Amino acid sequence: MHQPAGVHLLADLYGIAKEKLTQATVIETLLRQSATAAGAHILNSHFHSFGSGQGITGVVMLAESHISIHTWPEFGFAAADIFMCGQAQPLRALEVIRQALQPTSCQVQNIERGSVTHSDVAAT
């Protein structure tokens, strides 16, 4: 287990060819490759298909946190999250995913997690 401070990338990927978003085993392999490219350590992975030609949902659980993806082939859309603590490089994982899925556009939010000390955060 790593220090809690980490980076969480939320990537909304648009304009993807439908056939790239429907095969759970293909996307599972892709996300595992992306984790390795980032230098992360895979614990396990779990993928679910909503049916032939339909979307998939899946997660790769990491010692550094997780990578998840949810796809909507009917919209050419995928929502990917890459959350990595420690020394792993989440942008490298995102690049592997983008290269494979070839979205026409991509909206990425880069969010720091767990980086504040307790005294920095007002009680809510």
Added chain:
Amino acid sequence: MHQPAGVHLLADLYGIAKEKLTQATVIETLLRQSATAAGAHILNSHFHSFGSGQGITGVVMLAESHISIHTWPEFGFAAADIFMCGQAQPLRALEVIRQALQPTSCQVQNIERGSVTHSDVAAT
């Protein structure tokens, strides 16, 4: 499968009693309860313990996307994500988690996902 537009809550929870963050089965039950409270539909769940007294990492996969959690008992810290598309109510899930873990402080980011049309997003 639901429409891609959804809400993703990123909750950094600080000041949690260590013993609340170490038992994978307890936290798995909690996250499944939180999903049900939100009106989401559970596909499956997977939790991993890093060892006795250490942190856990886990995910509940939903028809509406996912809930994940990563805990660091040594820092009294948990990072939870609640990503739900469709009609589910992610804030209700967060409230169940907060009630159970009793953090002294909580930093929540509420992020819209997949809500723009393709033409709204510049190619990158």
